Amino acid sequence: MNYNFIIRDNPWKIRFFFCIMGIMYISKLASDTGANILQELEKRRVELVAKGVDIINLSVGTPDRPPAEHVMQAVQKAAGEPKNYKYTLIEPPALIDAVQRWYKSRYGVDISADEMLSIYGTQEGFTHIFHALCDPGDLVITGTPAYPIFSFGPLMTGARVYYTPLLPENKFLIDFDSIPQEIARKARVIVVCYPSNPLGAVADMAFYERLVAFAKKYDIAVIHDNAYSELVHDGEPGGSFLAAPGAKDVGIEFNSLSKSYNLTGLRISFALGSARIIGAFKKLRSNFDYGLSSLDHIAAISALTGPQDVVEGNREAYRQRRDVFCAALRGNGWEVPMTPASMFTWFPVPVKGLTSDHFCIDLLEKTGVICVPGSSFGEGGEGWVRFALTQDKTRLEEAAARIGGYLRHYS
Structure with missing residues (x-):
């Protein structure tokens, strides 16, 4: 039997009802969430x-394509060393250097050590980042349609979500002028994803400059998902939100090795950008995250520094x-x-x-x-x-x- 209707009532009454009925209470979030x-x-x-x-x-x-041979060989070799099965806690210097060099050569963006953090895939990053940026009742702006975690992540913190439509006539880009001012003034965070999943839309630097201006005007933190910058089919190569002037003043982006290097199962991703946001995220994560495995670190270093074929x-x-x-x-x-x-x-x-x-x-x-x-x-x-x-x-x-x-x- 579904007792979800009771959840709208007083929380103490809810728990009393479930207690006398001998039913284990399930959270409103879990009760309201449908199967994927x-x-x-x-x-x-x-x-x-x-x-x-x-x-x-x-x-x-x-x-369906395999990882690079040199990455698999590096992981296979590392897997035979007992030291690589311990907690890592922090990123090794070689990984920080690899990410810094890759971001500089690929996007022209300088990243300092306090502006990056390795995470267990971008999906996991979106699951937890809102705990560092939002309190219950805060407002997050995201597009629709969009990858589900962009809205489910905020909802897990008790935040509210405002959905702004991504329309084909606007090339599926966010129309900042269409977001009501009362929404923008209340918002804590705006979530952006280009090249986007599921839309495959691409944003240019002019768009990112408008995004930075919008975020600064309304004091909103930006979270940009940059998982597909290496898979732009036509025109200029994909870029980075962080390459826009002032971007690191207002936000971060997630960048993943999953699709670019065919490493989905290893769950290797990075949060990069605002030192203030990264610092808060690191502090929060120190209470539940003991770091990626050394095997993940070695795979990432090998992928980022080796041949890019x-x-x-x-x-x-x-x-x-x-x-x-x-x-x-x-x-x-x-x-x-x-x-x-x-x-x-x-x-x-x-x-x-x-x-x-x-x-x-x-x-x-x-x-x-x-x-x-x-x-x-x-x-x-x-x-x-x-x-x-x-x-x-x-x-x-x-x-x-x-x-x-x-x-x-x-x-």
């Missing part, structure tokens, strides 16, 4: 595979896959836009009258192709779907052919 759609799709995938269905999984953004290879592979997939879908009757960056494509639902959830589930059942409904990225994602470019070109063409056959039933 990816888990539901995966459960159905397993069921269909057991029946012999050939599944083309274009849902989760896990790279794997990054260039990833960028070219995803660009080719995007081109092949989009061309194949168009050839099968779906006029899709060209997503400019990331390892994803973002398309409008092609069948009128179907929600994104309905379309994705129906497509899986009838074709064996899995994509993610836009609604899982917030209200602003309804009417759209995301495909991950995590299969080779032949499988992507096969997926497009199946989708074409599916769409012909609706034409």
